[in-house]
Amino acid sequence: MAKITVTEVEHVAHLARLTFSTEEVEAFTRQLNDILEFIDKLDALDTAGIEPTTRAIELLNVFREDEVKESLPVEEATGNAPLAEEGAFVVPRII
Amino acid sequence: MSNLTDLTISELRQLLDRREVTSTEVTKAYLQRIQGVDPRIHSFITVTEEEALEQAKRADERIFSGASSSLTGIPLGIKDVICTRGINTTCGSKMLENFRPPYNAHVMERLEEHGAVMLGKLNMDEFAMGSSTENSAFFETRNPWDLERIPGGSSGGSAASVGARLCCASLGSDTGGSIRQPASHCGVVGMKPTYGRVSRYGLVAFASSLDQIGPLARSVKDCAILLEAISGHDPRDSTCLPAPVPAYSKACSEGLDGFTIGVPEEYFVEGLDPEVERAVKAGIDTLESAGAQIERISLPHTEYAVAVYYIIATAEASSNLSRYDGVKYGFRAEGYSNLIEMYKKTRAQGFGPEVKRRIMLGTYCLSAGYYDAFYKKASQVRTLIIQDFKEAFKKCDCLAAPVAPTTAFRLGEKVADPIQMYLSDIFTIPVNLAGIPGISVPCGFDSKGLPVGLQLMAGHLQEEKLLRAAFNLETALNLQVKWPET
Numbered sequence: 001m002a003k004i005t006v007t008e009v010e011h012v013a014h015l016a017r018l019t020f021s022t023e024e025v026e027a028f029t030r031q032l033n034d035i036l037e038f039i040d041k042l043d044a045l046d047t048a049g050i051e052p053t054t055r056a057i058e059l060l061n062v063f064r065e066d067e068v069k070e071s072l073p074v075e076e077a078t079g080n081a082p083l084a085e086e087g088a089f090v091v092p093r094i095i
Numbered sequence: 096m097s098n099l100t101d102l103t104i105s106e107l108r109q110l111l112d113r114r115e116v117t118s119t120e121v122t123k124a125y126l127q128r129i130q131g132v133d134p135r136i137h138s139f140i141t142v143t144e145e146e147a148l149e150q151a152k153r154a155d156e157r158i159f160s161g162a163s164s165s166l167t168g169i170p171l172g173i174k175d176v177i178c179t180r181g182i183n184t185t186c187g188s189k190m191l192e193n194f195r196p197p198y199n200a201h202v203m204e205r206l207e208e209h210g211a212v213m214l215g216k217l218n219m220d221e222f223a224m225g226s227s228t229e230n231s232a233f234f235e236t237r238n239p240w241d242l243e244r245i246p247g248g249s250s251g252g253s254a255a256s257v258g259a260r261l262c263c264a265s266l267g268s269d270t271g272g273s274i275r276q277p278a279s280h281c282g283v284v285g286m287k288p289t290y291g292r293v294s295r296y297g298l299v300a301f302a303s304s305l306d307q308i309g310p311l312a313r314s315v316k317d318c319a320i321l322l323e324a325i326s327g328h329d330p331r332d333s334t335c336l337p338a339p340v341p342a343y344s345k346a347c348s349e350g351l352d353g354f355t356i357g358v359p360e361e362y363f364v365e366g367l368d369p370e371v372e373r374a375v376k377a378g379i380d381t382l383e384s385a386g387a388q389i390e391r392i393s394l395p396h397t398e399y400a401v402a403v404y405y406i407i408a409t410a411e412a413s414s415n416l417s418r419y420d421g422v423k424y425g426f427r428a429e430g431y432s433n434l435i436e437m438y439k440k441t442r443a444q445g446f447g448p449e450v451k452r453r454i455m456l457g458t459y460c461l462s463a464g465y466y467d468a469f470y471k472k473a474s475q476v477r478t479l480i481i482q483d484f485k486e487a488f489k490k491c492d493c494l495a496a497p498v499a500p501t502t503a504f505r506l507g508e509k510v511a512d513p514i515q516m517y518l519s520d521i522f523t524i525p526v527n528l529a530g531i532p533g534i535s536v537p538c539g540f541d542s543k544g545l546p547v548g549l550q551l552m553a554g555h556l557q558e559e560k561l562l563r564a565a566f567n568l569e570t571a572l573n574l575q576v577k578w579p580e581t
Contacts, residue, residue: 004459016413016458017420017438018451028455031513035456038514039402042472045479052474053481055304055334056290056530057555062333076197080424089422092434 003036004029099124100260101578104169104317107263111158111168118158118168121263122151122212125170129214129261137236138246138256140175141183142215150212157210165320165344167210172262174253175216176223177308178297179203186299187219187231187249190425190445200297201332202266202308202325209324214262217252221447222416223273223301225249226519229510230449237506238280239579240545244503247277253311254281258579264312264321268298270305271404272498272523275535278311279498279548282537282579284318284565285311289556290530291336293322294329302411303334305404305527315536315566319343322558338556346559347566351386356551356564357491358389361397362522368501374547375497378538378568382495385567390491394483399476400525401517406460406473407528413457419445452513481529484554492560493553497522498535502545522550532558536565537574 004012009029013020020028074087083090099121102110110116126144133139147170154168178184178196180203185191199207206213220230228236228251236251238244239259246255250267254277257265267274269287278285286309293308300306310321323343329335358379363372383389421427421441428440446454460469487494499519509516526533531552538549549568553560 008459009455012455012459012462015462016454017417017435017442018446018454019439019443020451028452031452032456032459034514035405039406039469042399042402042476045396045399045476047472047475047479050475050478052471053477054474056481056528057334057336059291059334059336064330072197079197080194082421082425082427091422092431092437094434 004032100128102263103314104166104263104312104320105314107169108165112163114158118151118154118212119148121168122147122170122214125214125262132259133261135237135242136239136255136259136261137234138217138252138259138261139172139215140185140187140218140233140252143182143213146182147212147214150210154210154212164209166206166324168212170212170214170263171206172214172217172253172256172265173203174219174250174265174267176219176268176299177202177266178299179213179216183216184299185216185233186223187221187233188446188450189232190419192232192426194425196297198297201294201329203297205325217250217256217265219252220249221450222299222412223249223268223270224412224449224453226272226276226516227504227509228252228277229506230447232447235506238503240282241503241543244505244545245280247280247499247503249273250311251277254278254283254285257281257283257311257313260578264310264317266308266321266325267311268306268308269527270301270408271527272520274309274311275523275533275548275550276499276520278535280503280546282546283311283313284315284534284536284569285309286318286322286534286558286561287526287532288322288326288558289336289532291334292532292556292558293325294332294335296329296331300415302408303415304411305408315562315569316344316347318534319347319562336556341559343558343562346562349563351382351564351567354387354564355491356382356387356389357392357487357494359392359394359397359487359494359496361394362496366500366518367497368541370541371497371499371501371547374539374541375549378549378572379495381571382564382568385571387564392487392491392494394487394525396476396479396483397525400480400528401521403473403476403480403528404520404524405456405517406469407477409453409457410461410470411457413454413461416450416454449513477528480525484525484529484531488554493551493557493564496550496552498548498550499523502541502543502547526552531555532561534561534565536568538568538572539574
């Protein structure tokens with residue numbers, strides 16, 4: 001049985017801010033199903049009570065002094081933007 | 096001096112410091128070789144000739160004044176995932192095709208302090224996602240030992256360029272094997288250091304809990320020299336360890352008496368090419384003859400590592416790559432009527448198929464209702480994989496295993512089958528999940544003449560043990576005299 005349907009793939013694509021052609025959605029649905037089936041093997045393991053690992057080396061409370069340091073000039077920070085004006089990024093109208 | 100490009104960092108260092116050769120001469124020799132040979136290998140995305148010659152000139156002045164350090168005047172290549180101020184850093188993606196970082200990565204600052212020379216930026220799978228460098232948005236890189244085969248990936252350009260002697264050594268990045276696997280396929284030495292050993296500041300993020308920068312070189316000692324130069328604390332990466340940096344190159348002088356090497360049975364299973372198995376086992380025998388004690392051990396959760404990796408790495412990637420929105424830097428698509436449409440068109444046109452596949456998988460695994468079943472489950476199994484290693488390192492100084500199940504495969508062979516491609520990282524992924532260091536050392540050739548790598552793994556911050564074992568193996572096998580003709 002398919003684990004993920006075409007409709008779900010389209011929903012996930014929206015969440016990920018991606019668009020696909022009909023053929024692409026079909027291909028992705030097939031491939032994602034294969035991958036999810038492969039991932040299924042984890043279900044064979046009983047992990048009740050096992051702490052999840054989010055980082056392999058635990059470093060707790062990495063603090064530093066809150067000092068004002070030199071930062072990138074606005075010109076350089078916006079220098080790679082596809083569209084920038086007067087030190088600001090230009091985007092389509094939102095409101 | 097016709098073969099300046101055949102020399103290791105250590106050999107060049109002596110010649111440079113004795114003023115028998117200048118960095119400018121070496122740099123020119125490499126640039127000339129790149130011009131002649133790279134049109135067949137395709138390892139460089141950008142060659143920074145002008146900057147390289149300028150850096151070489153400054154290095155020569157420094158050497159002349161007697162103030163050289165280990166890398167002064169040594170020509171290196173840099174994977175195009177590492178930010179270089181004012182020089183294109185594409186990540187092998189259309190998304191960043193024209194991106195010129197306004198700052199240097201921490202490792203680039205280190206190399207600059209040393210007065211190293213950068214020859215250019217090296218090809219890679221898009222956003223470091225892949226095992227063959229075929230996912231580069233620009234072109235495929237060829238394996239210098241057989242031009243019809245892949246160099247491995249994702250640091251394919253970093254490995255192929257060192258193997259083809261187009262740079263003296265290089266930097267790559269390794270999230271699931273992306274330094275060790277191409278190093279194995281191209282017959283060079285490649286190391287993924289302990290997570291946090293090298294600052295990730297300025298490394299374009301793929302999976303932040305797994306990514307690590309490391310060296311690729313033509314000898315274990317060169318690998319140690321480069322590792323020493325780039326390691327150490329950097330407050331700009333909060334996961335970077337404040338541990339002192341040992342003199343790694345010194346680790347190469349010790350023998351293997353009293354040294355225990357574990358051989359995990361789960362790494363010698365069905366799917367491992369018999370010729371690779373033979374070469375790796377011969378390498379382990381060589382380590383035993385060199386004085387090491389060999390122990391059979393078990394890492395029982397190995398078979399789950401690939402599944403864990405493709406949940407954790409894609410989940411982290413889907414979050415990290417949300418920054419490519421066509422606003423702050425990089426590509427923006429044309430023809431949109433609102434913000435959401437601009438995002439979608441930009442990302443649909445800017446990313447290649449494998450990157451999209453991983454963003455989709457990661458987004459799905461993190462989406463409402465699935466988090467526990469996928470991400471939490473994978474993170475729990477990750478704990479079990481880490482426990483396996485902890486047990487093993489109670490008895491062993493390091494572990495020896497294959498790097499990849501096969502030697503370099505043919506271009507196009509696995510492109511259509513993502514799972515087959517993912518399985519080529521089966522032996523390298525556990526090291527990333529556990530955050531431990533791993534190194535790939537050439538240990539022989541298959542019947543087609545393709546190089547085979549042997550992988551050594553050690554506990555957190557035990558890079559010296561890896562280098563010690565690797566150096567002894569390299570010395571006993573004495574393979575490095577052989578290089579591809581290209």
